[in-house]
Amino acid sequence: MDPRFSERLRAGSEPAWSRAVRHRFVQELCSGRIADADMARYLVQDHRFIDAFVTLVGAAVASADSFAARLRLGRFLGMVCSEENDYFLRAFAALGIDEATQAAAPDAAPTAGFKALMREAAATRSYAAVLAVLNVAEGLYLDWAGRAPRPLPDNFVHAEWITLHDNPFFREFVAFLREELDRVGPSEEVLARGFFERAVALELAFFDAVYAEGDS
Ligand SMILES: Cc1ncc(CO)c(N)n1
Numbered sequence: 423m424d425p426r427f428s429e430r431l432r433a434g435s436e437p438a439w440s441r442a443v444r445h446r447f448v449q450e451l452c453s454g455r456i457a458d459a460d461m462a463r464y465l466v467q468d469h470r471f472i473d474a475f476v477t478l479v480g481a482a483v484a485s486a487d488s489f490a491a492r493l494r495l496g497r498f499l500g501m502v503c504s505e506e507n508d509y510f511l512r513a514f515a516a517l518g519i520d521e522a523t524q525a526a527a528p529d530a531a532p533t534a535g536f537k538a539l540m541r542e543a544a545a546t547r548s549y550a551a552v553l554a555v556l557n558v559a560e561g562l563y564l565d566w567a568g569r570a571p572r573p574l575p576d577n578f579v580h581a582e583w584i585t586l587h588d589n590p591f592f593r594e595f596v597a598f599l600r601e602e603l604d605r606v607g608p609s610e611e612v613l614a615r616g617f618f619e620r621a622v623a624l625e626l627a628f629f630d631a632v633y634a635e636g637d638s
Pocket residue numbers: 468471558559560563625628
């Protein structure tokens with residue numbers, strides 16, 4: 423029996439998918455033992471990821487083929503632009519990272535790669551291509567966050583980053599993204615698979631870059 427399309431893409435992206443989900447960054451974050459400098463380096467890069475990601479979700483709103491899908495994507499976009507962005511601002515304040523420090527850090531290579539991939543997916547104007555990247559970004563984050571041991575770390579910088587990616591709203595949204603990809607992906611299989619695999623490789627590289635030598 424054929425597994426669903428979204429699961430075939432995910433399985434095809436192994437071993438990178440599982441390496442990302444079990445990454446040192448995830449282990450250290452979920453145990454609350456990550457060094458502040460490493461968390462800060464990650465969050466500065468990830469705030470830039472989120473900027474491009476908001477554009478990508480906007481492209482999903484624009485390319486979706488139903489009003490119901492636009493409403494769900496729009497509600498998710500609202501959460502990212504309010505609650506999630508607010509988390510970043512509070513985390514930067516707690517870590518003592520001011521705007522000048524953030525601005526001084528260059529894009530790490532995976533950040534630049536992800537921004538380019540998201541722009542490319544948006545430029546296709548294909549809902550399937552956009553969904554492929556969204557399924558990786560959100561599905562892979564739900565996968566690791568859902569495995570985080572309880573109780574969560576005391577520090578809100580750690581705990582909230584986990585619960586932002588493992589809560590009922592987020593779970594339902596990821597389930598919706600999978601259903602949408604299952605529905606529209608098969609007719610654009612090569613395109614969807616290409617974006618999916620490139621996004622998984624970038625997720626892994628994004629975590630690796632937290633610990634890369636010579637990074638600011
Ligand atoms: C790199 C990356 N991938 C996925 C997510 C989840 O939105 C994120 N915040 N950052």
